[in-house]
Amino acid sequence: MKKASAALELFPYGLFVVGAGREGNEATIVATWAMQVSFHPPLVAIAIESDSHMRRVIEQERRFSINFLPAGGLATARAYAKPGTSGKNGERSVEFSKNGFLFVRGAAGSIGCTMIGAHETGDHVTFVGEVVEVSDHPAGPVLTLRDTGWTYRK
Numbered sequence: 001m002k003k004a005s006a007a008l009e010l011f012p013y014g015l016f017v018v019g020a021g022r023e024g025n026e027a028t029i030v031a032t033w034a035m036q037v038s039f040h041p042p043l044v045a046i047a048i049e050s051d052s053h054m055r056r057v058i059e060q061e062r063r064f065s066i067n068f069l070p071a072g073g074l075a076t077a078r079a080y081a082k083p084g085t086s087g088k089n090g091e092r093s094v095e096f097s098k099n100g101f102l103f104v105r106g107a108a109g110s111i112g113c114t115m116i117g118a119h120e121t122g123d124h125v126t127f128v129g130e131v132v133e134v135s136d137h138p139a140g141p142v143l144t145l146r147d148t149g150w151t152y153r154k
Contacts, residue, residue, distance in 0.1 A: 001022070007083060011149060012144060012145075012146055013033070014032065014034060014142055014145070015069055015143045015144060015147075016031050016032070016034050016066050016067060016068060016069065016146070017029070017030060017031075017051065017066075017067040017069065017077075017104050017107070018031045018034070018046060018048070018058040018064055018065065018066055018118045019052065019064065019065040019067065019078075019101070019102030019103070019104070020054060020058045020061050020063065020064045020066070020102065021084055021102065022100070023058075023096060024086055025087060026094065026102055027053055027054050027057040027151055028080055028094065028102065028104075029048070029052070029080070030077055030080045030081045031046060031047075031048065031066075032145050033046060033047035033067055034046045034047075034132065035122070037128065040128050041131075041133070042130065042131040043113065043114060043116070043127055043129065043130055044128070044131060045126050045128050045129075046066065046068065046126070046127050046129070047121060047126050047127075048124060048125055048126070048127060049123065049124055049125075050120070050123055050124055050125055050137050055078070055125050056104055058115060058117075059118065059133060061153065062115045063100075063101065063112065063113060063114050063115060063129070064101075064112075064113055064115065064129060065101065065102050065103060065111065065113065066102035066110070066113070066129065067107040067109075067110045067114045068108040068109045068110070068142045069107060069108065069142060069143040070107070070108040070140055070142060070144075071136075071141035071147065072143070072144060073106070073108075074148055075105065076104070077143060077148060080104075093105040093106070094115075094116065097110070097112055097133055097135070098133070099112055099132065099133045100112075101113075101133055102134050103135055106144050107135065108133070108140050108141070109135055109142075110129050110134070110135035111133065111134050112131070112134075113129025113131055114128060114129055115128070115129050116126055116128050116129060
């Protein structure tokens with residue numbers, strides 16, 4: 001499967017911080033598999049590892065956020081790639097939006113979604129969510145997986 005693996009790395013991937021949970025029980029991860037799947041209503045899909053804590057939190061809360069990291073936001077991506085909890089200092093800083101979604105401070109943009117479906121997809125679960133809140137951060141170029149020099153493979 002080596003050839004397929006190299007070919008799959010040709011997909012352009014964004015780099016996002018996915019958040020879920022409530023204050024005192026927040027979960028955040030760096031994710032690369034997210035995309036818009038409908039205009040009306042506005043729907044997005046994210047793929048989360050089947051055996052992850054994030055999966056359990058999304059299923060419990062039935063909501064999640066997607067935070068777009070700005071170009072040049074590699075330090076923020078590194079901070080969220082490490083295990084740990086979010087806080088209000090340093091590069092790992094979050095806040096709850098007016099509707100209770102976990103938004104990353106300094107993100108290029110953030111969206112809050114209510115889960116409308118989940119599908120087992122191999123070693124991941126694909127969650128589909130309806131966008132119900134959008135941050136008012138100024139949009140701009142976003143960080144991509146290629147910008148980091150990282151790869152996503154097992």
